[in-house]
Amino acid sequence: MNTQKFGYKKLYIDGQLIDSVSGEKDDVVCPATGEVIAQVAKAGKEDAEKALEAAQKGFKYWSKLSLAERTEWMTKLRSAVLEKEHELRTAMVHEMGKNYEGAYEDIEAVINALEWYPAAMKNLREEQIPDYENTHTHKMISKPAGVAVAYLAWNFPLLNVGFKLGPALAAGCSLIIKPSALSPLSTYMIGEILHEINFPAGVVNILSGPSSTVAHTMTTSKIPAVLTMIGSTATGQKVIADSTTSIKKLGMELGGNAPFIIFEDADLEVALNLAVILSFWNSGQICVAANRILVHKNIYEKFMKEFVKRTSELKLGFGLKENPDVFMGPVVTRSDRDRMFDLVDDAVSKGATLEYGGKIPEGFPEEGNWIEPTIVSGITPETKLFRQETFGPVAGVMSFETDDEALELANDTEFGLASYIFTNDHKRIERFTEELEFGEIQINGVKYAIYLPHGGIKNSGIGHDCSHLALDDYLVKKRVSTAI
Template sequence: MHFGYKQLYIGGKLMDAASGEKQEVVCPATEKVVGEIAWAGKADAELALAEAQKGFEFWSALSLAERAAWMGTLRQEVLAHEDSLRKAMVYEMGKTYEGAGEDIEALVNGLDFYPAAMSNLHDEIIPDRENTHRHTLVHQPAGVAVAYLAWNFPLLNVGYKIGPALAAGCSIIIKPSPLSPLSAYLLGEILHNMQFPAGVINFLCGPVEEVAYTMTTSRIPKVLTMIGSSASGRRVLADSATSLKRVSLELGGNAPFIVCEDADLDLAVATGIALKYGNCGQICVSPNRFLIHENVYDRFLEKFVAKARGIRVGFGPDQKPDMGPLVTTRDRSRVMQMVADDRAAGAELVLGGGIPLGMDTGNFMEPTVLSNITTDMRCFREEIFGPVAAMMKFSTVDEAIELGNRTDYGLVAYVFSSNERTIRRFTEVLDFGEVQVNGVKYAIYLPHGGIKESGLGHDCSYLALHDYLVKKRITFTV
């Protein structure tokens, strides 16, 4: 399948890059070119900033009801084009067709949820102790927002940003990842065809050194938001210091998956399999370190491996696989090298570790399980971002807590136990932005954010609105 050539979407118009440059998009499953995009440069970034400023002046002047109406129309257009948007994600990054549905759901839910959430943010009356003045605290849109997005959930990430930005009254420039830009560029075509207000949403993709640096260092943006690695987040923070900007960062993770002696093992196994091998393990909230109580370790490992053996690796809507490829050959090599390094250090390879039989084309990797890892191994210390479950034993709750917290990351931790006192202990002292107990749930109305090296601010929930709003105190003399 080939999606043709896609143009930048800036200021309400589809256009070529100023330089005329194009970039090929290669499918990670077939290694074939599946499309071309206009490849932006510094001039295009500067144009996007100028057009977004004009878009902000128009959009911020609209009422919330008017903004909500436009967002509702866009929601319907996304649903009308759902099949083509899903297929773009399947071919640009190897997602399963069903998995791409999560992206569509997040995008349409974001467009639906945030106008209502914004309507619930009321002005705050501050009592005057001397009864001489009247004070009101109001919310106003911050200004132009720039969003840098990761490749693993191309349209889910778009939905997490445009929902709160648009509802708050901000315009936004979105730079998708060069590994998965087709679906975002297709969304630009949808916006163009429906004549969405010019400059309010803009899409461009190009080299970090020209496009991202130009926008990050500009004084025009008032909000910088990002989904990506912790190293990239630190770079954005450093480069942004040309002016004081609001910054929201959802970054890397190293999630512990803690299974206690009294846990429901079947529930823990089913949840762990879904989280670990969904999207080929390329999820920031994917379990990294499986910490299993020594008394149930062997049983858990046996059940987990049995389930993992049944995962169907493949590609395309017709095959309906459970798991697709890693996004690049380099990423597969990185993950396989981690496995090799940890095996050399003493870890036991229980399942997988190689390329599936007959799948030499593409970046496929077998569902993999390592056991008896130690704290000095790479799969314990580093974010795997691939289909590798790394297992180790613990003997006490305090040991599990210490092991779980032994990381610079702080996005999410998972705990399985039937003892309320044990659960309370974990939720109190695990140093993560989210602690999920006996299951997992993500939704547009639930806060998603990390601490430590995992980020600043929140995606999802009403909290995300605060990244795009400023507070203003208005005082009248009585």
């Protein structure tokens, strides 16, 4: 076992770096090589209780600071993260297999959130409510909700941290972050940075451990006022069920099953470029990935030929800084790779065609979780590729003939996060904007930014990450009515 690369990382609770009560440790395994590259303290029930008590004290202190004082601390943290950018990016490449360029997205999310949310909080205005009898004045004021607990997915370790850290701290909440046990390393390193800059104790706490003990303890506690998460719909349902020991605010970005609809009048070059990126960037492990690619029958063959060609040209590899041309790395676990093979086998058994990939590439470490970028054509609503969130580098493609058919296929899912359409027909755009059942509809392009709302409907979530709307999860409203 070689843990020398990143060493051993401790829990960050109440401003201190500490071992878990049990003394247990979790291995952090590199999905590219199968090598253990670090160990982290493995939290248990008692550690979760410590974090809750620390966050409760931290909230009392942090919520009383002025926004200017909170902003000063957030700016200090932002600068410290920037100083450790290379180390953090390298850790993410090792812990979940993304490439070095992709890891910058995570850093960017943290530094942008720490800068943008204090400004957004400053720009919040008290709502004035008219009094129709002219007997009172009325206003709505916003106050921090309390302790927030954030459960995070493994696919964008620090981007997910940024999406929670920024609005929570700006709003005046204390925060407990539980990263996924699959990629806790870079988040634990944020704990080390917080400790180095003497960030106020208890305001941010970081621990990872089994959900059955750590998450259950925090979710069922009456201390948190806010539960927020990024993860699967099944996990979200479990958190909701366990949370009912008290009334808590919930913010959840859950599963997706995005339709990527290309009409015959689309700019095919743009659609092809984005189909490749949204299918295979981050090894397809993205909640807004192009899960079901729907192509008009008149351009289907042309699209497929070029889609396969461009996919075959993607470079696979271990995306360290010295390998800048690597586009796609491994998937996070061996079981996830096996799940990709199952999705392909299921589709082919039901009449679909494997167009490209579907194999373990040659020349890579056998201990790694490598799979070729894969394209399956002719999927149907009966296949798992159509029904399930893929969350891996397998693109399912199907054709359609009419707008009605495309709309019916697109909405035929329990999920409702992202959707994409490519067309220059303004009437069609107007109709699909109205009738697509998704929280995000992107037309002829793709854009994500800290100031743009990111959220789903149906079984894809509650509330929003990013934008001023994310602040709603961490604020409570008070009505103040004064007699004239």
